[in-house]
Amino acid sequence: MAVWMLDDDLSFRRLRDTSEGFVEEPIKDLFDRIEALWAEHPEVSVALGTCTGAPPIPGYATLGVQVRDLAGNIQALAEREPGSNWSPPPGPRHLPDYYYDHARGSVDHLRTVFPWTPPGRAPWQVRDAFRTLCAAFTRVPHGQQVTRPLLYQPVDTLTPSRHRGGNALFLDLDALVAVPYPLLRGEEGVMTRRADTLWAHLLAREPLLRLVQAELDLLHGRRDGDGNSPLATDKPDVVALRAFVEGQERGVVLARLLEHTSPVTSSTAEREVLSRRVLLARGREAVRQEAEQARSALSHPKAWWWRDEEHAATARACLVALEQVEVLACAVDALVDPSLPERLADFARQVVAILPTWRATWG
Numbered sequence: 001m002a003v004w005m006l007d008d009d010l011s012f013r014r015l016r017d018t019s020e021g022f023v024e025e026p027i028k029d030l031f032d033r034i035e036a037l038w039a040e041h042p043e044v045s046v047a048l049g050t051c052t053g054a055p056p057i058p059g060y061a062t063l064g065v066q067v068r069d070l071a072g073n074i075q076a077l078a079e080r081e082p083g084s085n086w087s088p089p090p091g092p093r094h095l096p097d098y099y100y101d102h103a104r105g106s107v108d109h110l111r112t113v114f115p116w117t118p119p120g121r122a123p124w125q126v127r128d129a130f131r132t133l134c135a136a137f138t139r140v141p142h143g144q145q146v147t148r149p150l151l152y153q154p155v156d157t158l159t160p161s162r163h164r165g166g167n168a169l170f171l172d173l174d175a176l177v178a179v180p181y182p183l184l185r186g187e188e189g190v191m192t193r194r195a196d197t198l199w200a201h202l203l204a205r206e207p208l209l210r211l212v213q214a215e216l217d218l219l220h221g222r223r224d225g226d227g228n229s230p231l232a233t234d235k236p237d238v239v240a241l242r243a244f245v246e247g248q249e250r251g252v253v254l255a256r257l258l259e260h261t262s263p264v265t266s267s268t269a270e271r272e273v274l275s276r277r278v279l280l281a282r283g284r285e286a287v288r289q290e291a292e293q294a295r296s297a298l299s300h301p302k303a304w305w306w307r308d309e310e311h312a313a314t315a316r317a318c319l320v321a322l323e324q325v326e327v328l329a330c331a332v333d334a335l336v337d338p339s340l341p342e343r344l345a346d347f348a349r350q351v352v353a354i355l356p357t358w359r360a361t362w363g
Contacts, residue, residue: 002038003176006218007166009226013219015052016152017090020121024219037214038171041158045175045209048200049167049216052150055099056165056220058248059143059228060241060332063325064101064286065110066140069147070322071294072113073133078303082127082311088115091148099148101286102279110286114148130305134318141236141324143228152217161213162259164200169216172209177362179203182351184250184344190243194251201258202355229328236324238331249276249334250344257348264352269345273335280332287329291322298322 013024037047055062080086091114097103101110118124118132136146170176179202181195203209222228230237230244256272257264297303298315305311 003170005168010218014152014217045172046211047169047214048161051220052152053220054145054222062145064283066147067290069114071290073116074297077130080126086124086126086129101283134314138321142224144222155215158212162200164196184347190246192251193248197255236327241331246334264348266342266345269341273341284329
């Protein structure tokens with residue numbers, strides 16, 4: 001018996017890059033791969049599946065790169081005739097965490113522009129690229145990722161992983177209850193997120209259980225109003241977003257604290273909190289700067305799209321979405337409570353300390 005735990009925003013399809021653009025296609029051999037994995041790798045306890053489409057991170061963590069892509073592509077489109085061909089080169093997907101504003105380490109992905117690939121099959125004209133880009137960007141304030149989707153990449157080997165998300169296949173049922181899914185509720189009512197990642201870090205401490213990444217790719221989507229970047233009617237819900245960010249960022253800090261087997265200290269928690277605050281501030285500033293560039297390019301009175309009312313309406317809708325993103329970006333702040341480092345460190349220590357009791361309870 002096996003258990004496959006899937007989030008409800010996953011579908012049995014994948015997004016693949018072709019010579020004619022990105023194509024959604026059904027996955028025909030998925031269950032055959034699962035049967036082969038079970039039969040050929042009895043040592044595997046949990047297979048963590050990959051995903052295509054929207055990156056499995058909150059929408060607020062992709063605002064900066066998407067605004068940069070909008071600005072760069074609008075500037076390029078403005079320089080071309082609307083009836084000319086639009087042939088985007090491949091995006092630099094070799095860059096690590098290319099879709100993530102708050103990645104640690106390299107910042108090369110923040111300095112590049114991913115050329116816009118319109119939906120549907122090529123060939124496209126410049127007017128098609130403009131219309132579809134502006135329309136797609138109106139979904140960004142709702143937490144959706146539109147300019148840097150994840151594309152299917154074959155996985156030839158089983159590699160150790162802790163990327164526990166909404167696609168996890170349990171081949172060893174003991175792994176279901178081997179460790180807890182930690183969640184901390186603060187006195188102000190904020191609950192930490194990222195419990196699945198914390199679970200993976202804790203399970204990695206179990207010598208008899210093995211987590212691997214396997215080619216169980218599915219299509220991941222985002223829906224309007226799913227809580228990633230809340231909108232209430234036509235106005236961003238800044239209060240709801242700030243609470244969401246707080247819970248998410250506290251979970252990220254806890255994940256960093258449990259990522260290693262070394263004892264958790266308050267000083268380590270302080271460093272992680274400071275690091276996350278720096279990354280959040282960097283993202284807010286990036287949105288501000290890139291939004292200025294995008295607005296300037298979209299609003300230029302001599303741009304060809306202002307000569308046609310349908311294209312002009314598309315541009316105006318995109319400008320509204322851009323304003324909404326700017327408002328949301330200002331709410332992407334968290335971890336300001338000076339008592340948080342100690343509270344998070346104490347919780348992480350408690351989680352590690354209860355593991356022997358947890359094991360004994362579940363047998």
